Amino acid sequence: MAKPVGRRGETRERVLATALELFAEQGVSGTSLQMIADRLGVTKAAVYHQFRTKDDIVLEVVRPVMERLLVLLEEAGARPASQERRRFVVHGLIDLVLAHRRLLGVLFGDPYVDALLKSHVETSGHTDRLTVLVVGETPSPTDLVSVAVFGGGLVSVGGDPNLAGLDDGTLRRELRGAAERLLFTEEVARVP
Amino acid sequence: MAKPVGRRGETRERVLATALELFAEQGVSGTSLQMIADRLGVTKAAVYHQFRTKDDIVLEVVRPVMERLLVLLEEAGARPASQERRRFVVHGLIDLVLAHRRLLGVLFGDPYVDALLKSHVETSGHTDRLTVLVVGETPSPTDLVSVAVFGGGLVSVGGDPNLAGLDDGTLRRELRGAAERLLFTEEVARVP
DNA sequence: GTCTATAGCCCGATAGAC
């Protein structure tokens, strides 16, 4: 599986960086290899020399996130189920989002990427394992909705232009605060 | 602006319904007029007889949501700024999501749709007005992040398969509860 | 490793018969 990458894979890295930019601006389906090549100042064929297909580019762009997610899942799985483990997973996810701000907002939720990831055995099923780790095997409707809202919100903060001005430290603190309020607050009886 | 729609616009409605289905499955850029026509059992030209361009179809699919959002914005704008108004807007958004479950999750956040809406004067700026109504003119970082998380989460619940089993009543109750915890909870001092 | 050139397909969109 090792590929003989000339001297250094620097062109390869430039392709991936440019692809990510364009995916963020136009979406994956809206980005052609021609656009990537144009922005790099090379031809389509040069890009094809680095990646066999467009799907390979997408998978390579997403890979760092998936690998990191897998590590988080394994670390969490090794711990006993508890409130502490839930918090460990949530904080890990927040840090993951911070480390890949743009990437997550753009690529996850994209139907093209979803289908692509689902067709690759090693990455499919991660989100299901995640849900179980956070809400347990038999979640209540409250748990389900809370996790869905927080998960969806977490993914969307990356690409949110309103939040571009916040530095990582502030964003981490605020996201942890939001998680506490949303996920770790006891239900209070409400009078109808 | 009234269009002379043959006898009844039933074919037109079928096109829109089918388009929505496909947008949900493949994304907007990933859906061709050929796919829409194939699923309907007609040819591309028949679809083109109902809509001048693909963009017209997308705009028409989104229109009910935008119109309802505009009504909500105007009703809210007529009220004095207060906690009560914030809650009114949030509850209105929740009901809007419930009324268009699939549509919202699929189309909003799609770069193609975003660009299309931005180029149409009458719909652009709605989300900005929304943000102001909920968090005010000078939002704190906490407000910004809370609203971003809840907004992103709200949009994503529509397409979430984990939540497909929940009926509208349950989902409304749980979303309101999540909004209370996330948006309307006083900050508590935390010891570092 | 990058180039030119091209194959073959599907795209959005149009014209005109029925």
Added chain:
DNA sequence: GTCTATCGGGCTATAGAC
């Protein structure tokens, strides 16, 4: 209102020169 047929163009992908 639906059809067949077609346009021009962009797409992914390949072949082969430098």
